[in-house]
Structures are given as structure tokens and as C-alpha cells.
Amino acid sequence: MRIVLLLSAWLLSLGAVAAPNDVASLDRSTWPEQLSNPTLFDVASRAEILMFARVLLDTDAMDEIALKQYLGLRTVNMAAIDTLRARLWQRLLSNYNFAQRSCDQDASFCYLVENMATLREEAGRFQLDDNSYYIKWAEPSRIFHTQYRDELLRKAALFPQTSSEIERFGDYERNGDDMNDRMFLLTFDSGANVVPDHTPWLTEYLRKSNMSGTFFVLGKDIQTRLADRSVNSLQTLYSGQCVGVQGWEFRSHSHWQDWQDSVRRSVELVKGKLPENYVPLFRPPQGQRRGDAQSFFRNQGLQVALWDIDPQDSNSRLKPEQSAQRALTLMLLWRHGVINFNAKQDAVKTAMPWLITQTAQSGIGWEDCQDAFR
Incomplete structure (x- = not known):
């Protein structure tokens, strides 16, 4: 016991320069x-x-x-x-x-x-x-x-009392573990805040760069967009990109009584309005979902799409360039994986282009969104 406590104290002293929650x-x-x-x-x-x-x-x-x-x-x-x-x-x-x-x-x-x-x-x-x-x-x-x-x-x-991307509940859940060396996938969450939405900027940037990403949208956001814009404009927005769902609202799907309806409604709307872009993927907000949901997702023909590289661009404690540098360091560490940006955070407009520029000659590849999670 004394040895363990001494080791613990030593580790705490090593981390003294940075609090555990940094x-x-x-x-x-x-x-x-x-x-x-x-x-x-x-x-x-x-x-x-x-x-x-x-x-x-x-x-x-x-x-x-x-x-x-x-x-x-x-x-x-x-x-x-x-x-x-x-x-x-x-x-x-x-x-x-x-x-x-x-x-x-x-x-x-x-x-x-x-x-x-x-x-x-x-x-x-x-x-x-x-x-x-x-x-x-x-x-x-x-x-x-x-x-x-x-x-x-x-x-x-x-885990699992507080579910997250740290572990999978079954093989119906996917992250970047199975990807080839040097291959990465760009994904974008809808985030919790309503504005701003940088999706138009992001999709245009990706198209100009001959790249694609997977955008996980909220059913409520798509419904609101369609209230004052045409279906054609929505399809133009996501042209060349993939669209999965993140539920009807950005809230935890682990203890929400109506979580199944949240997923079903979102899938029905997105699949109906964006048939060329829709991919059968559900991204749980903040990674929070139930551990007993396998039969539901299998019946719906869905996979749960997790991630393993988080730039933390939603975190107010990091500047945009710090989020980008964090993502690059994790790319070097893990050598392949799913990167999880937030489409409604200003940081993404700085972090993502920086990341792509810094790795342009490094020999890595960006996975086509249609080929991922197959």
C-alpha cells in the first residue's frame, strides 16, 4: 500500500504543472x-x-x-x-x-x-x-x-454510467480503429449552439479541396432550414458530402425517454430530403447513448458513429490554433482515425484548414465519406 501511495504522490507531483481537468x-x-x-x-x-x-x-x-x-x-x-x-x-x-x-x-x-x-x-x-x-x-x-x-x-x-467515445458497446458501433494506416476521416457535429452554423463555409471549402466529410445533423435544424429554403438549396449545400444524424435535438440520448423517436424522426427527414447524401450513421451527442440499444440500431439499419480524435474545438479554454495543434498531435500518435469537429464553432474555420495545410505533404490520406464505416 505504501508503494502505491508513494507512486500516486509522485504522479501527482509530475502533473502539478497542469490540473487534472486541463x-x-x-x-x-x-x-x-x-x-x-x-x-x-x-x-x-x-x-x-x-x-x-x-x-x-x-x-x-x-x-x-x-x-x-x-x-x-x-x-x-x-x-x-x-x-x-x-x-x-x-x-x-x-x-x-x-x-x-x-x-x-x-x-x-x-x-x-x-x-x-x-x-x-x-x-x-x-x-x-x-x-x-x-x-x-x-x-x-x-x-x-x-x-x-x-x-x-x-x-x-x-464508463458506462457516463457513456462516451472511450469504449464501444458492440460491433454495431464504429470508430477509427479499423482504418488503414495514415487514413483519416473528417466528421462534423451539429453542436449545442444554434448559431453560427458554418456548414455552408465548410462544405464549400471541402468541395474546392476535392475532399468530403460526414456531417451529423439535428433533425430540428434541418426542419428549420426547410421552413424558409427549398429542398434543392439543402441538397446543393451538402453536394458531394455525406449526412448522418445526431438526433432531433442536441441532448444526451442515454437517459432521454424519447431517444428512439429522436433518431427515427431524424433519419426519416434526412433520408427523405437528402437521399444522395444520407449515410445510415447516428452520432450520439457528446458520445452519450444507451448500452442496450443494439437491437434498435440493427432494426433501423444504423451504425453508431464514434470518433477517436477530438480537437476539442468546442472547448472555450482552447484557442482555434490550439485545437488544430491538438488534433495534429493525436494524428501523429494514432496514425489513423475519425476526427470530430464542430460545425457550429468558429474555431473550425481556423483549425480544419490549418490541419489540412500542415499535413498536405506528409503522406496521409483523407477517407472518402462514402467509403467510411462500411
């Missing part, structure tokens, strides 16, 4: 290289993977008592936390194996990682010398990954 963001200017080719993307990716592995390793020995104290929670779901940690380690190993394929072109952050044991060993001794070319990145990155690790642990600790 939102992780990393100033990418601390990284000295542009992602101007696929090899340099891999270098940055290996660095972020190793740093996250290092801070994840710090929590592996923490038991239920230590985690309660560290996370500031009265109860924690240890089964969900253990499942999360195991999944994170597997993803890190897989991603590092992909990232080290270019080690013959640039050996920075390349170590002999052959299995989980050697990954843990390298993570345990991962540290940069003071004269390292990357030293200005090291401490900001450690802080970022500590904060991000704590975000994930806290969500797992509260």
Missing part, C-alpha cells in the same frame, strides 16, 4: 521540423508514440485506490480502465511498427521494438539529452500526453 494541447512550434514528407511524419509519429507510452507506463502500477485519488473520483470502473490500458498498449505497438518502416531513411526515435515487452522497456527509459535537436519539444509533449492520458482514464473510470 485540456491537452501541444504547441507544434516546439517540434523543429515540418511534416514535409512521409518520412518526417513518421519521425514525429515515433516521438509522440514513445512519449505517450512513457506516461502511460507511469499509471500501469496504479490500483483502484491510487486511481481514485489521482483522478479525484469517488468510484472508478477498474474493468473499463484495464480494458482501455490494454487496448492503448496494443495500438501503440501496432502504430510504432508502422512508424518505424522508414527508419532506414531517418533513424530518429528508432529503437529495437519487436514486441510489447521491448516497447515497454524503451518507453521506460525514453528521455532526451539536453543537447538533443528535439529538446524544446520534450517537456511540452510530456505535459500534453499526461493530460491526454488523464482525459482517457477519467472517461474509462466513469
